[in-house]
Structures are given as structure tokens and as C-alpha cells.
Amino acid sequence: MLAYQRLLGHRSTQRSFTYVAVATFLCLLFYYYYQPLPLPYSLQYSFIQHDISRVPYQLDAHIKFWEQLHTSILNCSLTGDSPIKIGEFVTAAFENLGTNAADIRPDVLRMKDIDLTEATSQHQRFVAQVRDSNYGMVFKPKSRGIATTAGGNLLPIMVMSLRMVRQTGCTLPFEVFMADETEYEKELCEQVLPSLNARCIVLSHIFDSLAPGLPDPGLKHYQFKIFAILLSSFEDVLFLDADSFPVQDPEKIFLTAPFTSHGLITFPDFWASSISPLYYQIASRDPTPLTAHQSTESGQIFVSKRTHRNTLMLAAYYNFYGPQLYYPLFSQGAHGEGDKETFLAAAETMNETYYQTSEWVKPLGRIRTDGSGFKGSAMVQSSPSEDYTLTSRGIWRIRDMKGADLLAPPPAPLFVHANYPKFNPATLFGSAPTGYVFNPTLDETGHDTRAWMEPRPLLDAFEFDVEKVFWEEIEWVSCRMAGYFKAWKDEDGICENVRKFRMKVFPGTEEAKLEK
Ligand SMILES: *[C@@H]1O[C@H](CO)[C@@H](O)[C@H](O)[C@H]1NC(C)=O
Ligand SMILES: *[C@@H]1O[C@H](CO)[C@@H](O)[C@H](O)[C@H]1NC(C)=O
Helix, strand or coil, rough: CCCHHHHHHHHHHHHHHHHHHHHHHHHHHHHHHHCCCCHHHHHHHCCCCCCHHCCCCCCHHHHHHHHHHHHHHHHHCCCCCCCCEEECCCCCHHCCCCHHHCCCCCCCCEHHHHHHHHHHHHHHHHHHHHHHHCCCCCCCCEEEEEEECCCCCCHHHHHHHHHHHHHHHCCCEEEEEECCCHHHHHHHHHHCCCCCCCEEEEEEHHHHHCCCCCCCCCCCCCHHHHHHHHHEEEEEEEEEEECECCCCCHHHCCCCCCHHHCCCEECCCEECCCCCCCHHHHHCCCCCCCCCCCECCCCEEEEEEEHHHHHHHHHHHHHHCCHHHHHHHCCCCCCCCCCHHHHHHHHHHCCCEEEEECCEEEEEEECCCCCCCCCEEEEEEHHHHHHHHCCCCHHHHHHHHCCEEEHHHCCCEEEEEEEEEEECCCCCCCCCCCCCCCCCCCCCCCEECCCCEEEEHHHCCCCCHHHHHHHHHHHHHHHCCCHCCCCHCCCCCHHHHHHHHHHHHCCCCCCHHHCC
């Protein structure tokens, strides 16, 4: 019996040894060959707080940050005159650079020497203060979310875009920045938006809290974009204009290069940059070559507040003194003068990385029935991840637009920026909305029409019928929510108009789908 046990013991020791050897071998094999498999998105995201109602907005911390930044900004204030314009130039299309005389950087602004000297030294001091100070933006670590600005007439448009965000399966929390209490719409902010994982934040609650004696920043709406980013709750932020929406889940972009490698992604405008040489003098650096990237269409921006603190703080400085100095310097009167160039200019000056999607922005529209050409009413921006896959292999479709499809297929569409005119159902039907030259829902013979029918290959690249789904959401907002918007208080028949239009132009859409 004892012998048997010993034998057994011996045999089991031998067997254990074999097991250990095999296990060690397997471990080594595993160690050498194991490549972590990418987790499905849903699992990777589990550490992120998706439910906005469970993360209160850190108002006091944001106020404290703004007080510090505001002090630095005022400490480097500008007292000089704005630049004067001494001539005109024709904005060059980016793809024509190098093939015609427009290759030369426009230079039509002049400043007095004394103002230039002040701007230069204040810029230097601000950059030094940002670099040497250690306060920073407030955000919940490892969080991702979407920020936008809206108020008044833009609120219905913003809700349509938010519904389109949710259509892509994206559940990211969403923060809407409003100027002040007059823009805050209680029922909308407290009843409707929370059900869409969204909330309102009133900027004046932050701006007006400054210690007595500090002047009100007096910022205007078009300067708010940077403040929506700076004061949002998220570490990784997608800023969206109220009239821009994604056509595929934008959350994926945060997980791949170039976001993971560059931390700041912007999108191109049609034009070449027209930054004045004076700006580079003020920023004390070499001009960025005109061929480096297109000017920026800032309706959508991905940025990490963790990696791009300095860029965002300098961009805040540029926007604060934008109307007075930096907006004219960045555009010299070219199309869409405003915040658009402040982000990349700040990143370049702060030596922080960025990636501007190189695939050109594409107009979406229809061919006029009277033969007078193309009628665009939206802009399409492409996936920066797919764009980066090409450019990091040295493939730049933009450098040969005509032959581009022979080089590589285009990156998939990511955003539709429906900005001209905005698809506001209160003003869309009938005559052209005030200030616009046409109504995109009417053809040249006065009949209702789809607005987005060309170019065909671009529409084929969408994974769904974007315009049809957009109208379903316009109808949902018009028929379910009309009562919530102050801007629509005195409007009648918005729902009926939308429903009639949608039935005629998109027949076959079931009512039931709209009841969701
Ligand atoms: C600006 O900052 C400097 C150095 O921190 C300080 O000495 C100066 O008083 C400040 N100026 C203003 C106008 O706040
Ligand atoms: C950026 O890099 C340049 C060149 O190395 C340097 O001269 C400049 O001071 C840097 N700027 C900042 C803000 O650090």
C-alpha cells in the first residue's frame, strides 16, 4: 500500500512535472505570439460614463478655470487699432495652388508699427503665461462627448442634428452651450434633452461669476465655439455646429489614428489659407506653407483637452481678441471669416500635433431643372481615419483631384454640414428663407424636390438614405416638439407642412417608424 502510494506519488510528481513543462511552453508560446485582439467598441467603452444624468456639471471648477484663463487673457490685452484693408484678392481654391498666380499668400492688411509691436509682445507674453502656468481645463478623465452651441432659431436645428447623431448608434453624452438665461428653454433643457442623453449649459453662469471689477467678456455667439470645447465636461470632445451631423458613429474616430496619434482633428474648407503675413510676425514664427493644408471648416472638430491644453488656451486668446485683430488676420476678408483658422494656428504656434483631413469637402445638392447648373445645399466631410490610412502611406488624393479615384477609393463620408440654408422647417417652405438666394426643397418649376441628389457616387457611399432619414427626424422634431421651442411659439402648421412635403417627396415612409 505504502509502496503503491509512493509509486503513485512518484508518478503524479512526474505527471505534474509534465503538466508544468507543457504549461510553461504554452505560456512562452502565448507570450511570443499573442497579439491583443481589438475589443468590440462596446467593451472598450465600458469605462466611459455614458449617462449624463449621473455626471453633474462641475460648475464651480469650470468657473475657477475660466477666472484664471480670463485673467491671463486680460493681462495680455490689445489696445491698438484693428488692421486696415488696403486691397482685394481672389480666394484661391486649394487644388489650384501652384498652377496659377494665386499661389502667392494674400497680403492686404496693414497695421501701425506701434500696434504690431504691442500685439507681438502681448502674444509672446500670453504664450509664456500659458506655458508656465499649471492650471488647466476641467474634464472628467477618460470621458468622451459631443459639445455644440445653440440658442433661439438654432435649437430646433440642433435637436434634429442630435437625433441624427443617435441614428448612427452613437450614445455619447451631448452638451449644448447657450449664451445666457434668455436662451435657456426650461422644458426643452429639463425634459426633452435628458431623454436624449443631452443637457444645456448656460455660459453666462460661468462668465458672469467673475470677481467684481473684471469686465464682462462681452463675447458674441460666433466666438463661443472655443468656449464650448474649453468648458465641456469631456476629456475627448467632438465639437459639432448645430447644423452638422454624422452619418456614421463618430465615436469610432476617437479610438483610431489620427486621433490617438495627433489629438486634434479638423476638416477642410474649399479654399486655400489666406492668413496674413502679419500674423506670423506677431506669432514670431515662420509662415505655414500655403500648400500644407486647406483652410479649415470648423463645423466639426475632434480634440483631446488632455493633450491640447496649450492649443485650446491660445485659441481662446485668438477668439477673445478675434473681432478686433485675429479674425481679420486669419482670413483677410475671405469666405467665412471667424473662428475657423484659430485652432490650427494655435496648434502650430504651440508646437502641438494636429491632423487636418486632406480629403476635400464635397458639396451636396442637385442639378437645376432649368439647366443652370449645380445647386449645393450641404457640405460633406470624410472620415479622418480612412483619410489618414491613405496619407500615412503617402497617398494624397487631394494632390490630384481628377485622378484621385485611380490612386485609391475615397474615404467614407462622416459628416453632413447642412448649412446653406439651414433646414429650418419654419422658414423652409414657400419663398427662400430671408437672406438666402434659394429654397433647397423647391425645384425651378416650383415643385417640391429632394435637395441632395448629386453627386451620385458620394450619395452611394452613404450607408443609408441620409436625406430621407433626415426628413423623418425633421418631422419628429416638427410634430412632436414644436411646442417646446420659443422660436416656434407663433408658428402654425410646421408639422403639417413637413408631413405633406415628406409624403410627397419620400413616399413609402411608414408612419409607424416615426412613432419611435
Ligand atoms: C500681468 O502679469 C504680470 C506678471 O504676472 C503682473 O506683474 C502684472 O501686474 C499683470 N498685469 C495686469 C494688467 O494684470
Ligand atoms: C516651438 O518650436 C520652436 C522651434 O523649435 C521654438 O522656437 C518655439 O519656441 C516653440 N514654441 C513654443 C510655444 O514652445
